[in-house]
Amino acid sequence: MTEVVLKQPHTPRITVKDLARQLGMSVSTVSRAFYEDAVIAPKTRARILARAAELGYQPNPLARGLITKSSRIVGIVVSDITNPFYPEVLTRLTGKLQALDLNVMLVVTDPKRSEDETLRVLLSYHPDVVIILATTLSSASSDACRKVGTPVVFFNRYDASQRSYAVTCDNELGGRTVADHLIDLGHRRLAYVAGLPNASTNVDRWKGFHARCLERGVQAPLSSVGQEFSYAAGYAAAHGFLSSDEPPTALFCANDILAIGAMDAARRDFGLSIPDRLSVVGFDDIAMASWPSHDLTTVGQPMELMVERTVDLTLSLSRNDASQPALQRIPGKLVERSTTRAIDGRQ
Amino acid sequence: MTEVVLKQPHTPRITVKDLARQLGMSVSTVSRAFYEDAVIAPKTRARILARAAELGYQPNPLARGLITKSSRIVGIVVSDITNPFYPEVLTRLTGKLQALDLNVMLVVTDPKRSEDETLRVLLSYHPDVVIILATTLSSASSDACRKVGTPVVFFNRYDASQRSYAVTCDNELGGRTVADHLIDLGHRRLAYVAGLPNASTNVDRWKGFHARCLERGVQAPLSSVGQEFSYAAGYAAAHGFLSSDEPPTALFCANDILAIGAMDAARRDFGLSIPDRLSVVGFDDIAMASWPSHDLTTVGQPMELMVERTVDLTLSLSRNDASQPALQRIPGKLVERSTTRAIDGRQ
DNA sequence: GTGAAAGCGCTAACAC
DNA sequence: GTGTTAGCGCTTTCAC
Numbered sequence: 001m002t003e004v005v006l007k008q009p010h011t012p013r014i015t016v017k018d019l020a021r022q023l024g025m026s027v028s029t030v031s032r033a034f035y036e037d038a039v040i041a042p043k044t045r046a047r048i049l050a051r052a053a054e055l056g057y058q059p060n061p062l063a064r065g066l067i068t069k070s071s072r073i074v075g076i077v078v079s080d081i082t083n084p085f086y087p088e089v090l091t092r093l094t095g096k097l098q099a100l101d102l103n104v105m106l107v108v109t110d111p112k113r114s115e116d117e118t119l120r121v122l123l124s125y126h127p128d129v130v131i132i133l134a135t136t137l138s139s140a141s142s143d144a145c146r147k148v149g150t151p152v153v154f155f156n157r158y159d160a161s162q163r164s165y166a167v168t169c170d171n172e173l174g175g176r177t178v179a180d181h182l183i184d185l186g187h188r189r190l191a192y193v194a195g196l197p198n199a200s201t202n203v204d205r206w207k208g209f210h211a212r213c214l215e216r217g218v219q220a221p222l223s224s225v226g227q228e229f230s231y232a233a234g235y236a237a238a239h240g241f242l243s244s245d246e247p248p249t250a251l252f253c254a255n256d257i258l259a260i261g262a263m264d265a266a267r268r269d270f271g272l273s274i275p276d277r278l279s280v281v282g283f284d285d286i287a288m289a290s291w292p293s294h295d296l297t298t299v300g301q302p303m304e305l306m307v308e309r310t311v312d313l314t315l316s317l318s319r320n321d322a323s324q325p326a327l328q329r330i331p332g333k334l335v336e337r338s339t340t341r342a343i344d345g346r347q
Numbered sequence: 348m349t350e351v352v353l354k355q356p357h358t359p360r361i362t363v364k365d366l367a368r369q370l371g372m373s374v375s376t377v378s379r380a381f382y383e384d385a386v387i388a389p390k391t392r393a394r395i396l397a398r399a400a401e402l403g404y405q406p407n408p409l410a411r412g413l414i415t416k417s418s419r420i421v422g423i424v425v426s427d428i429t430n431p432f433y434p435e436v437l438t439r440l441t442g443k444l445q446a447l448d449l450n451v452m453l454v455v456t457d458p459k460r461s462e463d464e465t466l467r468v469l470l471s472y473h474p475d476v477v478i479i480l481a482t483t484l485s486s487a488s489s490d491a492c493r494k495v496g497t498p499v500v501f502f503n504r505y506d507a508s509q510r511s512y513a514v515t516c517d518n519e520l521g522g523r524t525v526a527d528h529l530i531d532l533g534h535r536r537l538a539y540v541a542g543l544p545n546a547s548t549n550v551d552r553w554k555g556f557h558a559r560c561l562e563r564g565v566q567a568p569l570s571s572v573g574q575e576f577s578y579a580a581g582y583a584a585a586h587g588f589l590s591s592d593e594p595p596t597a598l599f600c601a602n603d604i605l606a607i608g609a610m611d612a613a614r615r616d617f618g619l620s621i622p623d624r625l626s627v628v629g630f631d632d633i634a635m636a637s638w639p640s641h642d643l644t645t646v647g648q649p650m651e652l653m654v655e656r657t658v659d660l661t662l663s664l665s666r667n668d669a670s671q672p673a674l675q676r677i678p679g680k681l682v683e684r685s686t687t688r689a690i691d692g693r694q
Numbered sequence: 695g696t697g698a699a700a701g702c703g704c705t706a707a708c709a710c
Numbered sequence: 711g712t713g714t715t716a717g718c719g720c721t722t723t724c725a726c
Contacts, residue, residue: 696725698723699723700721700723701721706715708713708714
């Protein structure tokens with residue numbers, strides 16, 4: 001006898017009503033059982049919760065949101081994800097948020113679709129908070145959120161208007177740290193392998209690096225023309241620098257992937273041994289950076305802390321008890337590995 | 348005069364009622380304007396849509412879902428994402444789904460929290476479909492979905508019960524292809540660097556590889572004890588194989604990351620040049636595999652196709668007009684790069 | 695401490 | 711073609 005598959009949209013799920021009827025109580029009583037601070041007899045609550053667990057009932061947050069005006073949805077906007085740093089942030093963030101019973105609705109900004117369009121769909125779900133993980137996103141988007149009253153948290157990026165919340169690594173300080181490190185090692189001809197030109201991470205790392213060089217009385221570093229945060233871009237930029245008559249002796253790359261690309265170019269196409277002939281520093285400290293074949297000196301982003309702060313902030317905002325918009329900058333720290341060393345006579 | 352920040356949960360958003368009142372129509376008429384095949388005068392619809400655009404109004408899908416029983420939410424379950432293949436799949440999937448007006452709710456399975464617990468929250472949002480991207484996830488989870496009538500699509504994994512939909516790379520065929528490739532090159536002592544033991548990707552790749560070796564009359568390949576799909580695991584496994592008296596001349600690794608770890612071990616700790624002394628093949632063809640420093644021969648997963656099929660399937664399922672549960676296996680193809688070569692006298 | 699009733703924003707019969 | 715009504719699953723006054 002063959003089993004007939006019913007084309008049933010969704011098996012009807014159990015609701016408050018069902019529960020109420022089964023227990024011989026009113027729906028409101030049942031509803032109260034799911035609120036910590038509702039007035040309800042402990043025994044009644046216990047009975048309800050027991051039966052609910054048994055039946056696998058859970059209040060529908062969508063219906064609940066309609067009335068409470070809180071969807072418990074957190075929107076996360078992501079753009080390119082070629083940098084492994086971001087997937088990791090995304091999953092950690094998601095994991096921590098869901099432990100707080102906040103659910104993540106993910107949208108990716110597709111270059112083909114307009115950013116506003118993308119945000120519009122997200123906002124139609126009325127998320128309590130929107131987190132922007134995208135390396136670059138026009139402030140128009142954050143305006144869109146503000147317009148409907150949805151708070152925005154920028155992660156490793158900030159809005160020029162300073163009217164949103166932001167949690168970032170102290171990228172400028174990171175740039176300065178690298179400048180100090182390389183200058184301390186005796187390097188004088190420095191160059192910066194740039195990432196996405198309008199990403200604040202890129203801009204700030206450069207700013208700090210450049211400023212610190214000048215402060216230390218070192219010739220201003222060169223900079224490549226920013227492309228993207230990719231292996232290929234790093235490869236190409238290194239090519240540019242190393243083809244010159246007086247190539248730099250050290251490269252600071254806007255992130256680890258760029259650095260790996262740059263190192264490959266240096267080694268393969270210029271036969272330069274690293275760190276003997278060229279020092280290279282990255283940014284992020286992704287897992288790959290510590291692989292023996294790279295063993296890259298880099299600025300470690302305080303990811304765990306950044307994620308925690310973002311989650312805290314998101315929670316406060318979802319409860320509507322956050323402080324004024326503010327930018328939190330968390331310092332990273334230099335992880336010295338084997339791609340940097342003191343300049344010596346052989347150069 | 349300082350601006351007073353009102354602690355207002357959410358600025359009241361515009362609703363059908365507002366729109367209806369402003370236009371002097373009934374709410375149902377307004378509602379109809381947003382449905383392609385609703386009966387409504389074209390001019391009326393135009394007026395409504397114009398005003399809506401102006402005001403930034405969009406029907407609230409949550410409220411809509413309450414009545415239509417369709418949330419237009421697609422749940423995606425993700426586990427570890429150390430393999431860059433998955434973030435890419437995730438973003439592509441999300442991008443394509445959102446273009447179809449399906450929104451992605453993301454959950455990550457946290458080892459600390461029970462899988463069921465995680466799924467439970469996801470299901471409480473009543474997603475139309477759940478996609479499981481996690482490399483491994485107990486069939487208990489898919490049962491949980493089935494119990495509430497939510498269709499499940501497995502991506503690159505399948506449920507033993509065969510009662511769900513699945514789109515996977517033909518992993519077994521991939522394994523066979525690699526066996527043929529290596530055997531054709533003259534290799535006879537082969538080994539498999541295993542990934543997560545209970546991941547179907549791992550199992551099937553091994554199965555095909557092993558079976559094909561036997562079919563070709565080659566000594567059964569060795570296999571490492573599966574750990575995880577990580578650089579470190581690849582490094583360790585290679586160590587194991589290469590320390591033996593008669594080490595294998597070729598390694599097939601369950602994925603690219605393992606392969607890269609294995610190659611680093613071979614080169615650094617055993618001074619073996621690849622492919623002269625050891626051939627290595629990976630699986631996935633992630634971006635990194637093509638970087639000059641790796642230039643890894645690997646089985647390319649037909650990601651684009653897999654994503655497309657998954658999206659098609661998801662769309663059908665969300666419309667409730669899909670065929671019977673079935674497993675789609677899409678063949679990948681071998682990408683020959685420079686980590687494999689014919690065995691020669693020097694060995 | 696509990697129940698009855700109203701209503702969140704929306705769609706789906708059913709009249710007209 | 712449009713308006714009226716009911717009701718999705720839930721929370722929240724307000725009585726009791």
